Amino acid sequence: MEFNMRKAEADDAAAIAKVQVDSWRTTYRGIIDEGYLENLKYEDREKVWTRAIEENPIFLLEDGSGEVVGFAIGGPERSGEYVGYDGELYAIYIHESAQQSGGGRQLVGAVAADLLERGFEKMVISVLEDNPARGFYEKLGGHKIGKEETAIGNSVHVELVYGFDDLKVLS
Secondary structure, three states: OOOEEEEOOHHHHHHHHHHHHHHHHHHOEOOEOHHHHHOOOHHHHHHHHHHHHHHOOEEEEEOOOOOEEEEEEEEEOOOOOOOOOOEEEEEEEEOHHHOOOOHHHHHHHHHHHHHHHOOOOOEEEEEEOOOOOHHHHHHOOOEEEEEEEEEEOOEEEEEEEEEEOOHHHHO
């Protein structure tokens, strides 16, 4: 599958929200409470992404028809708990129809290149332990450096924190 990549603009927030909500509903079915997934609203997520676009670059993955099918965003590491890791891949989502087509690698590469350009050297990403796609991060060279608990809806889930020691390898 051929993809086009570009940076998001303010009017892309709705498309980003749609990819996120749809991806959560397919990827996390059977992992996260079904009621929580069904209650996700495009409009609520659109507000979040409208603000996020102003804070850090968001990279969009478009299919051949120009439809946004994936996105990724990164920036400074937020927790301060992972000494030596200054960057973070905050989010990466790809619509189910575009998964396993090389787009995820392109998105990670775009975020890594952006972080390098901004002076970051290493990054982390937190991934739900039960996420079937977590092997993707291991194939890219991520290694487990931590484990955290996070509340989603009424449940507590385990997140694995993966560290990437050389952003140049990813960019």
